[in-house]
Amino acid sequence: MKSFRCAIYALVALALVSCEAVFTTSPVAFLQRDPENLSPEQQITYGRDALASGDEEAMAEAFEALKESEDAETQVLAAELALGASGLETALTDSLGELSAGGDTDAILADALGSFEEADLALMGEAAALLDAADETVTPTPEQYAFAAVGLMAVAIEENGGTTTGLSSGGSPEVAKAEEFLQAATSGLQASGESTELLDELLAVIQTS
Amino acid sequence: MRFRALSLSICLFLVAGALHAQTDYDLLLPSARTSALGGRHVALAGGFSTLFSNPAALIDEEPRFSYSELTLGASGPIFSLAGIVMQSLGGSDVATLLATPAVQDLLQSIYARFSLAGPVSFGYVGSGMGFGLFNDTQMVVESVGSAGLEIRVGERFLLRGGYGMAVPLPPAWNSRLAVGLGVKGFVRGDAVIGTSLLALPSLVESIGPDLLTAAPFELVSAIGIDAGLRYVWRETLSAGVTVDNVYSPHGAIAYPSLSGFLDGSGEPGAPRYGTYPQQVNVGLGYTPSLGAAERFVQDVTVLLDYADALDFWIDPSNAENWVLKLGLGVEATFLQVLSVRGGFSDGLFAAGLGVDLTFMQLNAAMFGTELSSEPGLRPVYNLVVGLEFRG
Numbered sequence: 001m002k003s004f005r006c007a008i009y010a011l012v013a014l015a016l017v018s019c020e021a022v023f024t025t026s027p028v029a030f031l032q033r034d035p036e037n038l039s040p041e042q043q044i045t046y047g048r049d050a051l052a053s054g055d056e057e058a059m060a061e062a063f064e065a066l067k068e069s070e071d072a073e074t075q076v077l078a079a080e081l082a083l084g085a086s087g088l089e090t091a092l093t094d095s096l097g098e099l100s101a102g103g104d105t106d107a108i109l110a111d112a113l114g115s116f117e118e119a120d121l122a123l124m125g126e127a128a129a130l131l132d133a134a135d136e137t138v139t140p141t142p143e144q145y146a147f148a149a150v151g152l153m154a155v156a157i158e159e160n161g162g163t164t165t166g167l168s169s170g171g172s173p174e175v176a177k178a179e180e181f182l183q184a185a186t187s188g189l190q191a192s193g194e195s196t197e198l199l200d201e202l203l204a205v206i207q208t209s
Numbered sequence: 210m211r212f213r214a215l216s217l218s219i220c221l222f223l224v225a226g227a228l229h230a231q232t233d234y235d236l237l238l239p240s241a242r243t244s245a246l247g248g249r250h251v252a253l254a255g256g257f258s259t260l261f262s263n264p265a266a267l268i269d270e271e272p273r274f275s276y277s278e279l280t281l282g283a284s285g286p287i288f289s290l291a292g293i294v295m296q297s298l299g300g301s302d303v304a305t306l307l308a309t310p311a312v313q314d315l316l317q318s319i320y321a322r323f324s325l326a327g328p329v330s331f332g333y334v335g336s337g338m339g340f341g342l343f344n345d346t347q348m349v350v351e352s353v354g355s356a357g358l359e360i361r362v363g364e365r366f367l368l369r370g371g372y373g374m375a376v377p378l379p380p381a382w383n384s385r386l387a388v389g390l391g392v393k394g395f396v397r398g399d400a401v402i403g404t405s406l407l408a409l410p411s412l413v414e415s416i417g418p419d420l421l422t423a424a425p426f427e428l429v430s431a432i433g434i435d436a437g438l439r440y441v442w443r444e445t446l447s448a449g450v451t452v453d454n455v456y457s458p459h460g461a462i463a464y465p466s467l468s469g470f471l472d473g474s475g476e477p478g479a480p481r482y483g484t485y486p487q488q489v490n491v492g493l494g495y496t497p498s499l500g501a502a503e504r505f506v507q508d509v510t511v512l513l514d515y516a517d518a519l520d521f522w523i524d525p526s527n528a529e530n531w532v533l534k535l536g537l538g539v540e541a542t543f544l545q546v547l548s549v550r551g552g553f554s555d556g557l558f559a560a561g562l563g564v565d566l567t568f569m570q571l572n573a574a575m576f577g578t579e580l581s582s583e584p585g586l587r588p589v590y591n592l593v594v595g596l597e598f599r600g
Contacts, residue, residue, distance in 0.1 A: 055318075
């Protein structure tokens with residue numbers, strides 16, 4: 001009797017989960033507009049939607065449509081899209097989860113930051129360049145600076161043979177820019193009265209390498 | 210270990226206060242029947258929901274009171290979230306559970322909403338006019354930016370009213386024409402809690418009244434005017450046109466905390482004002498005569514709408530893909546008790562059932578909604594169950 005009841009529960013759960021798939025699969029998804037063909041305002045809306053969706057492919061398309069913008073706020077959005085499309089955020093959050101689950105720290109993080117392909121690293125570089133261009137007009141958030149800095153450090157680590165040993169701001173323009181972004185992030189957090197302890201640790205990675 | 214510092218640093222920055230402007234000034238109310246039919250249909254004279262669809266259709270409503278209702282709604286990956294809650298209740302450590310890659314991936318681009326409409330749902334429709342006072346409570350969990358999370362808890366009181374007036378037509382036309390005017394307004398309070406994915410476990414552990422009262426608070430209000438027109442030919446075909454938000458201004462005031470708002474100690478920020486863009490909606494309805502079969506099947510209705518038809522002109526920056534504006538709905542009632550509904554809107558399917566128990570109606574719907582302006586980019590699953598006490 002108990003196994004019969006369990007089977008019924010399992011069937012109901014399966015039916016409900018299947019329903020979720022039925023009602024969230026759009027049969028007209030092929031009618032999506034190409035973001036390149038949208039007006040500049042619509043491209044920004046598409047970019048925000050893509051960022052919220054977590055869809056790396058959509059973020060990459062939105063980035064391609066917005067990356068030439070000269071508007072500072074749009075450049076910041078494009079930078080976020082590039083970081084999202086590169087998989088950096090997913091890699092970081094996944095590695096944090098694995099770390100909390102008690103995995104081998106060095107192996108997990110080395111895998112996370114060493115798993116990027118050339119195209120991903122190129123996106124991270126472009127994101128940093130866009131943020132750098134935008135910060136003359138608007139003030140990016142500390143989080144945006146910090147993510148861009150991590151992206152630059154991933155690029156630098158890749159060029160450095162996959163290790164942080166020997167990384168220094170004097171030896172690599174990426175590391176120098178990452179340090180600049182980290183300092184900007186620190187200033188932002190100090191202005192809002194928040195702790196910069198962890199940022200300081202991050203800066204120490206560069207300064208003590 | 211440096212890698213660890215690198216990663217932890219990034220996520221710990223994403224802290225409370227990353228608030229984004231509230232833009233969802235929705236003047237509608239969740240309804241299981243409307244949702245199952247693929248959204249609002251402006252050609253339909255559909256009982257109390259007519260207050261929200263087309264004021265001109267009020268002319269065709271039989272007198273009816275609404276005493277109360279309880280409509281529960283849930284949106285987003287609710288089964289996945291339910292699984293997490295079950296594991297947590299089963300003894301799993303919350304911090305460990307929330308930090309697993311699967312949960313982190315889920316939360317990274319999450320949109321989840323839980324709502325309860327009612328118990329205030331008092332009103333009347335009939336004789337060409339209608340009004341209603343409603344309340345609803347909702348909680349929205351949404352990812353913000355790269356790894357931030359925003360939890361918004363709100364309570365809203367909504368007032369709707371309308372008046373429809375017949376326009377005389379020659380009897381030989383076998384037709385009826387009506388125009389209508391609707392008024393609406395709401396007041397809503399939102400407490401907003403911002404956090405990061407990494408700080409979520411500590412937030413979960415600190416859940417209590419203080420968490421809500423210390424959260425930033427926003428008071429939003431709006432009023433508006435709608436206009437409508439509806440034409441019926443031989444009681445079989447109908448067509449409707451509405452202009453929502455002919456003029457609908459809204460305003461919002463932010464307070465540093467909910468407690469500061471309640472006890473008057475919080476200094477409000479500068480008020481923000483705006484107006485909703487007009488929305489022009491058009492729709493067709495077909496109610497075939499079934500002859501002898503009407504003993505078993507009644508009120509078969511097919512509805513087709515095109516919503517916000519002029520957004521490319523009125524609000525070009527938020528203009529949606531045309532396919533998202535299409536709304537198709539089909540309804541049939543069996544033995545005057547059981548209603549079966551199906552629909553298609555936002556490029557996604559909808560389905561539902563209704564049972565008329567004389568003193569109350571039980572309605573349920575499952576449907577998808579699209580949060581973005583393109584089909585399939587950010588679809589969300591919804592489940593609504595409603596008990597409506599109307600007579």
